[in-house]
Structures are given as C-alpha cells and as structure tokens.
Amino acid sequence: MDYLSKLENKSIYIIREAYYRFKNIALLWSIGKDSTTLLWLCRKAFFGEIPFPVIHIDTGYKFPEIYRFRDHYAKEWGLDLIIGRNEEKITEGMGPDREDKLLCCTELKTNALKKVIEKEGFKALLLGIRRDEHGIRAKERYFSPRDRDFKWNYKDQPAELWDQYNAMAQEDTHFRIHPILHMTEKDIWRYVKKEEIPSSELYFSKEGKRFRSIGCVPCCTPVDSEAQNIDEVIYELEHTHEAERAGRAQDKEDAYVMQKLRALGYM
Amino acid sequence: MTQGTSLYVAITGHVDHGKSTLIGRLFYDTDSLPEEKLEEIRKISLETGEEMQFAFIMDHLEEERGRGITIDTAHTFFSTEKRQYVIIDTPGHKEFLKNMFTGSSHAEAAILIIDALEGVMDQTRRHCHILGLIGIKQLIVVVNKMDLIGYDKEKFDKIVIEITDLLESLSIRQNYNIPISAKEGVNVATKSEEPRWYNGPDVLQALDSFNELEVEEKDLRFPIQDVYELDGKPLAVGRVESGGMKKGQEVSILPSGKRSKILSIEKYPDRNIDFAEIEECVGINLDKSVSRGDLLTPPEESRTLTPGIVKTIRTNIFWIDSNPYNLGEEIIFRSTTQETVGKITKIYKAYDPADAEEVWENAEVIGDSQVAESLIELDKPIVTDSFNEIPEMGRFVLEREGYPVAGGIIL
Numbered sequence: 001m002d003y004l005s006k007l008e009n010k011s012i013y014i015i016r017e018a019y020y021r022f023k024n025i026a027l028l029w030s031i032g033k034d035s036t037t038l039l040w041l042c043r044k045a046f047f048g049e050i051p052f053p054v055i056h057i058d059t060g061y062k063f064p065e066i067y068r069f070r071d072h073y074a075k076e077w078g079l080d081l082i083i084g085r086n087e088e089k090i091t092e093g094m095g096p097d098r099e100d101k102l103l104c105c106t107e108l109k110t111n112a113l114k115k116v117i118e119k120e121g122f123k124a125l126l127l128g129i130r131r132d133e134h135g136i137r138a139k140e141r142y143f144s145p146r147d148r149d150f151k152w153n154y155k156d157q158p159a160e161l162w163d164q165y166n167a168m169a170q171e172d173t174h175f176r177i178h179p180i181l182h183m184t185e186k187d188i189w190r191y192v193k194k195e196e197i198p199s200s201e202l203y204f205s206k207e208g209k210r211f212r213s214i215g216c217v218p219c220c221t222p223v224d225s226e227a228q229n230i231d232e233v234i235y236e237l238e239h240t241h242e243a244e245r246a247g248r249a250q251d252k253e254d255a256y257v258m259q260k261l262r263a264l265g266y267m
Numbered sequence: 268m269t270q271g272t273s274l275y276v277a278i279t280g281h282v283d284h285g286k287s288t289l290i291g292r293l294f295y296d297t298d299s300l301p302e303e304k305l306e307e308i309r310k311i312s313l314e315t316g317e318e319m320q321f322a323f324i325m326d327h328l329e330e331e332r333g334r335g336i337t338i339d340t341a342h343t344f345f346s347t348e349k350r351q352y353v354i355i356d357t358p359g360h361k362e363f364l365k366n367m368f369t370g371s372s373h374a375e376a377a378i379l380i381i382d383a384l385e386g387v388m389d390q391t392r393r394h395c396h397i398l399g400l401i402g403i404k405q406l407i408v409v410v411n412k413m414d415l416i417g418y419d420k421e422k423f424d425k426i427v428i429e430i431t432d433l434l435e436s437l438s439i440r441q442n443y444n445i446p447i448s449a450k451e452g453v454n455v456a457t458k459s460e461e462p463r464w465y466n467g468p469d470v471l472q473a474l475d476s477f478n479e480l481e482v483e484e485k486d487l488r489f490p491i492q493d494v495y496e497l498d499g500k501p502l503a504v505g506r507v508e509s510g511g512m513k514k515g516q517e518v519s520i521l522p523s524g525k526r527s528k529i530l531s532i533e534k535y536p537d538r539n540i541d542f543a544e545i546e547e548c549v550g551i552n553l554d555k556s557v558s559r560g561d562l563l564t565p566p567e568e569s570r571t572l573t574p575g576i577v578k579t580i581r582t583n584i585f586w587i588d589s590n591p592y593n594l595g596e597e598i599i600f601r602s603t604t605q606e607t608v609g610k611i612t613k614i615y616k617a618y619d620p621a622d623a624e625e626v627w628e629n630a631e632v633i634g635d636s637q638v639a640e641s642l643i644e645l646d647k648p649i650v651t652d653s654f655n656e657i658p659e660m661g662r663f664v665l666e667r668e669g670y671p672v673a674g675g676i677i678l
Binding site: 141 | 659
C-alpha cells in the first residue's frame, strides 16, 4: 500500500470509529485545505453521503472566495450545513482592531462554536488539525475530551493505546476528534493532488503572493510565492524554512498564546 | 526527501537523560527547523537567561518549559534523504508513564537513551518493559552525555552490558549501541572524531538503516467495525488487519462460526472492487448478517493459522492508572473492534519493572506502573491470535469507567 493510501485508511478508520461511538457528531469545516481534506475523507468513509451536519463558524471576517467556495461545494456535495455566528458580538462590532486579538478569536470563533454545540447538543466534533502545524497540536490525541467550558486538560490526557480510542463522555463533556492529525502540510497537498480535491484559489500565487494558511481577512497575511498550482506549492514546501502559520496573527503575540487559545477551546 | 516512506520512532528513557535534547539536536543538525522556531527558541532562551535549549523544540507547554520536563508525548516530523521520520517524544517521569505508553504504542522503531553518569535507572527499566510489551523490533541504545565522562569506553561498555541483559530478558535485541553527546552534537547527525574507539554509525545513520515493518502474508482477519446501509442493503465496514480479501471469497464469521460469502467489496468513489489488502478500510456485502465485533477469517479448511475463540485468557498487562486494580473488579476488555466485560481472576505475579527483584506472587492487587501476568475471564468469547503471529489480534486495552487503565498482550 502506498504512503498516501496508508494515511487515508488511518483517517477513515478513525472517522468511522468516531461515528460508531457518537451518533450526535458534526464536522467543523473552515473551508481551508485541511478541513476540506477531512470532509473529503468523510465522504469516502460514508460512500458519498456524510450522515451528520457540517459546521462553518463564520466570524464575518472571512474572504469572499471562502464564502463562494463554501456555498458552491455545500450544494454540490449535498452537505447538511450549519453556519455558526456570534451575531451579538458581530453586531456590537467586535473585531481584531477594536479589541485584542485573543478576545476576538474567543468571541467570534470559540464562543460562536459553543453556541452551536449547545443548541444542537453535539457530543463530538471532527476537526482537521494536524500535528505538524504547531508544537501544541503535536501533543493532541486522536480522541480528546473537553469539558463543558471547552477546557482541554492538556496536563492529564487519557492514554490512547494503539487504535483503541477513549470515547466515554461525561455528561458535560464533548469530544474533539482529529482524524488527520498524522498528516503533514506536504502530505495534505500531495493527497489533494492525488484525489483532485478542490481547494480555494487563495492558496495559489497571484502577483507574487499566496496564502499558506487561511483564517480571517484582517489577521492573515500572504507569503511571497510564485507557486501557481499544486505541484509548485509542493515544490515550494520542500524548499522552505518558513513555518506554515507564520502568516497567522494569533500565533504571534506571545509564545504560549496557542496553548492558551486551545485550552480555552479554540480549534 | 523521498516521498512514500515514513518511520515512526519513539524516543524513550529515564527523566533528564536527554530525550528532548537529542530530538532538538537531530532537528537542528539536519536543518529541519523553521526559521521562526529557531527565533522563538533563541528568544525564550534569552528571556530565561539560559543557553540554547534544544529541548524547547519538543517541550511546548508552558509548564514543560518552566519545569524543564516533558509532560506529554508529542509527534514531530523531519526528513532525511532516505525518508520522512515521525519522532515521538515521550516523557521520562513515572507520573506520565501513560503518556509514554501512548506514544510508544504507535512506534515502529525506538531509541532508548541512557545517561552515561547515571546509567540504567527506574524509568529505563519501565520503558524497556513497555517496549517489550509493544514488541519493538528495531531499537537503538544511545549512551548520552559521554562528554561528561571523558568518552570513557569502560563505563560505556558496562552500561551496554547491563542494558543488554535487561533487554534480553524481555526478548528485545537492540540493533546498535551508540556513545553520544546530544548537547555537543557528537554522533547524532554527524560522525564525530570522539570517541576514537567507536567506529559504528551515528544516530541518523542507524535510523536510516531501519526498514518499515514488512507485512507478512498471513490469513485474513477482518473485524467488523460498523454496519451501514448502501443502496438499501446492509454494508459491513472494517479494516483488513491481516491477509487480504477477494470478492466471491468464502469466509467464516467468528465467534459463531457461520459460513458466508463476500458478494462485493465497496469503496468510494470506486465501487465494487475485486480485492482488499491489509490495512485497507472497505465495506463488504455478505450473504449473512453481521455486527460490530464479529470477525471474518478464512473458512476452517483453508486456514493456515487457527484463531483462538476464548473466554479465559492468560495475559501480560501493564497497569497505567494511579488507582490500583483489586482482584475480581469488573473492567471492559477491548481488542480490535471486540469489546466485552470481564475481570481478572488470578494474578500469577505482579511487580514494578523498576525493581524486578520484588515480585508479588498470587497478588490481590495490581498497582500503578506494575506489570502483571494474569488470567482474565470474559463474559463473551473473543477471537484472538498470538501476539507474535498477528500483533493486532493479540493485544488489548482494559478500561475502567471509560478510561484506559492498562494495555496488554495475550500470552
């Protein structure tokens, strides 16, 4: 079995395991390359029809290309799409410039997600995070319990031996499930190419710049790049020393901000 | 780097023997660190007023850097010309042993690091037992901090003899013994002049000499993971754990022993494929109904390996919960997709691998970090193979109140 097929089968096994253990589950789709890959794997795992909702947390600050991409493929793939927005804070004018960035992420992303989970009663969420993205994500488990306040008890995670996943939810917890945790950024692009998974045009160079990681418009800067297609992106990644999330503002403010965000329930 | 291969390597050993530093050094010397990461580490080292802390590359939690220890296992990636590596850092403290077990259970190879000054310590012994339990086949022993003992060959040899005895008693054979200094970069990613008496490979060369584990052709084992509906018909999904599966093939459904036929093998978007190989996740149409936990094997007359269908199993387990197990207490037994209630009815012997001299025969209790040879009685029969034949079919996890408390193998 080739390398990419191994990665794929590992993910599909985890996705099916998650669905067996939690019927009340949803997929978190940021429309980026990783969560779109995860969505693709879910379509494969369930033979074309994903049997649970797909959530997009909309901060109101996303790129127009991202909204277009979302609406197009939600229709083409027949997704049961839930759009989660923290309307109250968006109306109040919450933004990265008005308040500090950590607070903005917490309100418009984490709290928007909390509201969706409360309303729909989800017991588990599938997320497209990867271990090579950030040091703190390197410590994640495939199945990760969070308490009612979304807290991640990273100092005392349950053991996860072989392919046996811990899925016993206390009444007031939900599980984060990370089926593509083992894939790297390069793996993702190679898999996207092999499977012909659609990806946003933002990832490809326009006027010498492209996005490597996509978040909200104000907090996300493109990198210098001439890579105009997937092959060129892969070539570029094989020769760069720049970190993937270098263009993401929330990773920068202090060395432990990602740890703090994740402990609070950030994706 | 060559695309197409990747090797999972666990870095194990006693606390402060230099696991995180070794990994940091490997990344640094192979030029695998993003510029930002280097900057961040320089910045933190400046702030804390300490020299370059390679360990910070792996120890990412604020608490880890503050206390200078690794709390949880982490996976990071680097590449050589030969392949990609997934490096699994594991904690060396006793209180985080469950995290070490978690990390190691995904490894195909391991490095065991021993401090040249301290030698074999408690966690070295416990980690060796876990490596034995997971059946590690490719192992590098490194003796670290050789610079601090002036590259003394006699001391190195003494440590190697001690660790070789311990590993042999656990049926593990190390492939290499390498004298290194992770801090100085000696024999990590570059062959160094010191020590002059050492002519073997450096750590990176040793890693590159390993292979991904070869999959041997064995009999089919297909545990049913779930049953979906496709085109109005039930479709049993699962992963081929051993052997392969052909469309039209006759199979035996265990534990019941009913015979059935594979009418079709389904994937998406490719439907109706002819063959499924080991590790492949597929859906199958059968002419009999099945449910999760059932297991497909070849029919009796065409088996080369007879699986056990048993309610009582003799096992070796490693207890990783801080609350001990009391004889007769109910637990959940999980192996592949099989799950049943059970209890340990006899503890032949229990001991802390850190001190293998003190053994409790016919024990009533299994304590934290103890290994126990024990008899487990299950409510329902399960299908097993010997761990040496098909590891996936011979290992299991015990759960209590939803939490994994032990991992084990069937003897």
